[in-house]
Amino acid sequence: EAGVAQSPRYKIIEKRQSVAFWCNPISGHATLYWYQQILGQGPKLLIQFQNNGVVDDSQLPKDRFSAERLKGVDSTLKIQPAKLEDSAVYLCASSFSQIGGAETQYFGPGTRLLVL
Amino acid sequence: AQRVTQPEKLLSVFKGAPVELKCNYSYSGSPELFWYVQYSRQRLQLLLRHISRESIKGFTADLNKGETSFHLKKPFAQEEDSAMYYCALASNAGKSTFGDGTTLTVKP
Numbered sequence: 001e002a003g004v005a006q007s008p009r010y011k012i013i014e015k016r017q018s019v020a021f022w023c024n025p026i027s028g029h030a031t032l033y034w035y036q037q038i039l040g041q042g043p044k045l046l047i048q049f050q051n052n053g054v055v056d057d058s059q060l061p062k063d064r065f066s067a068e069r070l071k072g073v074d075s076t077l078k079i080q081p082a083k084l085e086d087s088a089v090y091l092c093a094s095s096f097s098q099i100g101g102a103e104t105q106y107f108g109p110g111t112r113l114l115v116l
Numbered sequence: 117a118q119r120v121t122q123p124e125k126l127l128s129v130f131k132g133a134p135v136e137l138k139c140n141y142s143y144s145g146s147p148e149l150f151w152y153v154q155y156s157r158q159r160l161q162l163l164l165r166h167i168s169r170e171s172i173k174g175f176t177a178d179l180n181k182g183e184t185s186f187h188l189k190k191p192f193a194q195e196e197d198s199a200m201y202y203c204a205l206a207s208n209a210g211k212s213t214f215g216d217g218t219t220l221t222v223k224p
Contacts (some may be wrong), residue, residue, distance in 0.1 A: 003159070015216070031210065033212070035214075040216070041216050041217075042120075042122075042202050042204075042214035042215050042216045042217050043160070043202070043214045045211065045212055045213070048211065055209070055210065055211075056209070056211050074143070091160065093160075093211070095210075097210065102148030102206030102207070102208070102210050102212075103206075103210065104162045104165065105152075105162070105212065106161075106162075107159045107160040107161065108159065109159050110159070
């Protein structure tokens with residue numbers, strides 16, 4: 001079984017630039033998560049999709065971050081414009097759940113973003 | 117609001133010694149608790165979840181609702197257990213909250 005794929009693996013940009021991350025979940029997984037992990041901290045949930053609908057985006061800074069999951073499969077997370085404090089690892093995860101609830105999450109390798 | 121606290125950033129034990137990684141949580145409902153592990157150069161992966169009551173790689177964790185804790189234990193630590201460990205809580209709606217992690221080092 002192929003795991004969760006993410007690209008790019010690393011990205012360096014200057015502040016005020018834009019950046020986008022891509023995630024391909026495990027086939028058949030209905031739920032997709034985006035996390036932000038700042039150095040020394042645990043993953044913080046930014047947005048959770050179930051199929052192509054948003055379940056939770058309460059911690060997504062909507063003035064600069066956006067995410068979409070067209071057709072309920074792949075997802076992209078965008079930051080526009082980036083700030084220095086956005087430097088972090090962005091993790092994508094997926095789980096099988098079709099009806100919500102707590103399930104095991106399978107994580108991608110992450111995208112390491114550095115904003116200069 | 118749901119919260120997970122892992123009071124120890126770093127934990128170091130000798131091989132063969134018992135190890136306990138602490139996790140405390142705050143949640144008004146009935147939580148689902150998980151331990152995830154990240155070995156060096158690998159992605160984050162599930163170690164165990166309380167509902168399955170399994171012992172994985174010799175690790176166990178008991179949910180104590182009275183003390184709102186979900187500590188991870190292993191009676192005899194091995195060098196290959198050295199990793200970053202995260203405790204996580206999922207609400208009934210599936211929203212996840214992670215602790216800030218504990219780095220475990222098992223010395224030979």
